[in-house]
Amino acid sequence: MGFTQFVVKLHSRCNFACPDCYIYELRDSSWSAQPRVMPRAVMDRAARRIAEHIRRHRPREARVMLHGGEPLLAGPERIRGLAEALRTAWTGLDTALDLVVQTNGALIDRRYLDVFRQLGIRVGVSLDGTRESHDRRRRYRSGRSSHDDVVRALDLLRTPRYRHLYAGLLCTVNLADDPVDTYEALLAHEPPALDLLIPHGTWEFPPPGLTPGPRSGSGRPQARELPYARWLVAAFDRWFDAPVREVPVRLFDSLVELHLGGASTSEVWGPVGSDVVVVQPDGSIEQNDILKAVHDNAAHTGCHIDSHDFDEAAAHPGFAAERAGPAGLCAQCRACPVVGICGGGLRVHRYRPENGFDNPSCYCADLRALIEHVRARITRSLHSLARSRHEEVTEGGFFPGLGMPLDKKPLR
Template sequence: MTPHTADRPFVDTLQVVFKVAERCNIDCDYCYYFNMGDTRALARPPVVDPDRAEAVGQWIAQGCQDLGIEKVLVSFHGGEPMLLKPRIFDRICASLRAAIEPHASLGFAIQTNGTILSPAWLEAFSRHRVHVGVSIDGDRLAHDRHRLDKRGRSTFAKTRHNLERLVAWSAGERGLGPSTISVLDWRNDLCGIYRGFREMGIREMSFLLPDRSRDDGFTGEDETAAAYGQQLADVFEAWLKEDDASVFVRQIDRTLARFRLGGPMRSETVQIVVVQSDGSIALNDSYIPALSWYRKLPQTSVDDTPLRDHLTLVRALEAKAGLHRLPSRCEGCAWASLCRGGDVENRYSRDGGFDNPSAYCEGYQVFYARVRDLLVANGYPQEVFETRLEGAA
């Protein structure tokens, strides 16, 4: 493996979020990519050209050689990535494998809204062992609060039906999924949603806080940060009650990682790179809620900027903005070592930049306190919890 130096950033796993489609067939009102003020995606090609994808593969392969990266995950995103024809998707996967696999292990994932699925798609997923993630917010009521089509109609029936087909297709093989991503809404019953997913056979889930910056605030009297923290706590309680450690909930796994017994854990260094349909390279686009900062960032291309140079630029930009620095107002907080200020986009304000507590600060406190209480009530030693919490700082 290539040794890392100042100009060779150390990366265990390179995750490439590949925007193979820059359009969508539905219109989720909370979508950060299309509905938070950044319209640049509409100026890029609606779908990636296979030749452009081949160039992306060569760029990744060269980056693996330059930096000694041994593991790559290409995650196909959009827009809606399944607006591609399945034969084009198959061709893109084949070209990426031909370029990257001689230099690194390669995995594929796709994140879809679940409204499009055909036998040809399932064949392509099987051929290239693609892990399929489906965006679904829960039951019909929860899902249709935000995830409607462009004519304002429900997308729930199609999404649920195709999710059930994917469960049957994967036959319980974890590497294929399907997994789910659900965006929280303070009005939803998260315990019921968790149970509903489990009844469908879903074993991998993620529950996301809605995208917002500090400037956005909350929409009404009942929508509060604490309400979202309680929802995360509800998911944790439902997961704990089921008592099946094979069920993976991303937010729970990240929280409990600090408290697992059995010795220290080495955290994996995962570097996310976003490549758009025209081959331009962007900083992590989950930062879009910090739009007044995000839209000023320079964009490079796979044609003119090697991965090594891009990562050097990214780390300089993130350091300058203080993205990975604990906000000054968080110092001394009992939970600071767990949340580290939360997702950086939720800390942003036009006046204070990223040096703010998360918009969800109160919610994190509710969640972590409930996790502590439930762990201790179920026999986890409180003194070990407190020691691990202090040691995680």
């Protein structure tokens, strides 16, 4: 099976100092050995390797995400160089190329946006809600607030000349922030899409505010609290109860779609794992870089674009484990009634030093509580709709296929 999501690390450093960043602040320090910026020869080689892989597998669409660190630190001309190399290598391919830069937004100006406009590069921006919540975690390395710079960039991105480039906002959940205030602060920037990211952690090093309790006699992890479920339930209800559809929220849209018999576009949900592959600035090919929350070199494959193509990289056991589906989950997950929705959660969140990834997610109890809440909300809504229309509800309480329109790929 081929990859359809390629993360290209244009720059290995960042101008922000975010305390929960999975690249710089958790378990992995390999970023420090990377060149600061991807050399032009590596960019050209990566572009050819990606196009070669797509030509072999012919998916309908592929996404190339320009990432970092902070990718805009590479400068507009280097970004232009990679985009032009990709467009050239793509010649003759029927596969649609979705080219996106994921940025903290602070450096966005007309120089960058004009390059993005010329080369069809969409822009995803990370913003953590209100000024207070954003500046609690997303400050410059000097400690200075970044909020005004990001808002200024979003105001420019929303002007008629550049609006079509606006891919959406990505927000990391912070338990210290009010979920409804966070959602409404994001909504004020008129994003075409939102995504919510739960912080990365493991059983050994739980995410902030999560204190998994002891395992029960059956082996099931017991959570003393459900802080992330409470936060996400409040945000979901605000979104779900809006009189009109305000914005797609990928985490929620995918969960609703799965309950209605559809497929997930969020790597958090569903039985099929992520097909993300990462190219580091030195040309190393790695697994999904959220594995950097586990330990040093957890995403390492030993592959490099000079000596391996992406099919050879895909044979690495780590990629196989990511795509193993329910068969690759622990016994507890396989027996769980919501496994078809949850899919075991993100692989990184299952890690324990003593048995690797053969565990449920450290978010297990929170994810299940959210799933069950959403199931109940959908069921009540559909019964109410059926009564109002004098229609019969299908077995199980659902109208299969009654879902919300989803975008094709997740923001990271």
